Amino acid sequence: MxxxxxxxxxxxxxxxxxxxxxxxxxxxxxxxxxxxxxFFESKVPDSLLCEPGAELRVLGIGSGSREADSFMLKKLLQRHSSVYNRVVEPSEELIEEYKALAREDASLGAVNFDWRQQTAEEYFQTKDDTKFHLIHASHVLYYVEDPDATLRNMWEQLEDGGYML
Ligand SMILES: C[S@@+](CC[C@H](N)C(=O)[O-])C[C@H]1O[C@@H](n2cnc3c(N)ncnc32)[C@H](O)[C@@H]1O
Structure with missing residues (x-):
């Protein structure tokens, strides 16, 4: 006061x-x-290897701040016409704020969002064969229970030639 x-x-x-x-x-x-x-633009490669005609697939673990994600997505959209973006974020408040940004920011219109309100631990317990061209977990590994297991799980969902950040 x-x-x-x-x-x-x-x-x-x-x-x-x-x-x-x-x-x-x-x-x-x-x-x-x-x-x-x-910083985030420089960390994402100019172009990611992607099967011809396929949508680029991105997995974001702990995407709460949404700003880092949107910088990376906008860089990818310079070279890829559309992006499938799976968002794994446990905080209801942060994921709702991210959804609002996705609705309001027209430059993210070519992104197909798939929202998962879960921790990394919960997410990786579910069997899923989807492979991603880019997987990122920026400033997140110090929050997870087992960083080694999380990195292994991320690696297993990485497409051949994919990029992990
Ligand atoms: C420091 S923020 C980083 C946000 C964003 N990735 C960035 O680089 O700006 C950490 C994020 O990790 C999320 N988080 C915390 N524990 C987590 C867990 N066990 N699994 C996945 N995400 C988690 C938080 O809710 C928060 O959104």
Whole structure:
């Protein structure tokens, strides 16, 4: 509460300083977002090997922040006309936010989303023969019960010549 009062005071007593601080804050946010976009785009290959005529298949484990995912998907859409994207994310709140982004961001229109509100552990218990051209788990392996088993399970769902991030 005391912190809030101080912020309020800066706004009331020195609107010029407040506006200047807020501008710096917004610039810092944009810089971070731009750096994050560049980072994720650089990690995804320009083009992934995909059977002719087939849809590129992506598996995202722990995709909660949705921003990293959307950067990767947009890079893939530069070379692939459509993408099937299976999202494995246990948090109801985060997956709902991601669904809202998928509905609202027209540049993700060529992505077919398959939502799985599950942990990686729950997801990999289900038998599924689908193989993916790209599997990613960014900043997620430190949350799973057994990182080695998770990596093995991811590897088993990777298409020949696929890419794991
Ligand atoms: C630090 S965030 C990373 C989000 C995104 N991948 C990124 O790079 O910005 C970690 C994510 O892992 C999810 N998560 C936590 N435990 C998990 C588990 N056991 N299996 C799958 N995802 C999990 C969280 O809900 C959260 O969305």
């Amino acid at each position: 005391a912190g809030r009062t101080k912020v309020g005071m800066l706004n009331n007593d020195s609107p010029v300083h407040y506006a200047a601080c807020f501008k710096v804050f917004l610039t810092a946010l944009e810089t971070t977002k731009e750096k994050s976009r560049q």
